[in-house]
Amino acid sequence: MRVELRHSGSNHLIDLIDVAEIVDVPQPGRWFDAAGQSFLVLQRSHRYQFKAGRYQLAAVALQVKRQRQPADARRWRQQWVIGDPRCRFNARSPLLRCAVLPDGPCEQCSHFEPWDGSEPAIAGAT
DSSP: OEEEEEETTTOOEEEEEEOSSGGGSOOTTOEEEETTEEEEEEEEEEEEEEETTEEEEEEEEEEEEEOOOOTTEEEETTEEEESOTTBTTBOOSSSOOBSSOTTOOGGGOTTOOBOOSSOOOOTTOO
16 A cells, blocks of 8 residues: 655655555554654545545555654553653643643653643633
């Protein structure tokens, strides 16, 4: 199966990769290495082709951003996050570490507050 790597801002084709199975294609929010570079997958779409009276999966297009996986990236609840997800201020995202110290590192942050697992309160909500 063919995988198209496309730049997330311009949709410019970066590279074409062949994979054996669709399960080998990374999902959004995951990092992977290809052609000696590291990428973060931001979006995934499928391209179909009409053959023999039906549609068949022809390729997968990945919108990617060139980015080295941060050293403090970790798996948390079936997704990648940057920093310490136990902190109240952590964004729990592969794109942003936190609101207080976005560049990190979490280990030296004086604003660390344990997160109790509840959803944050929305300002102005009743």
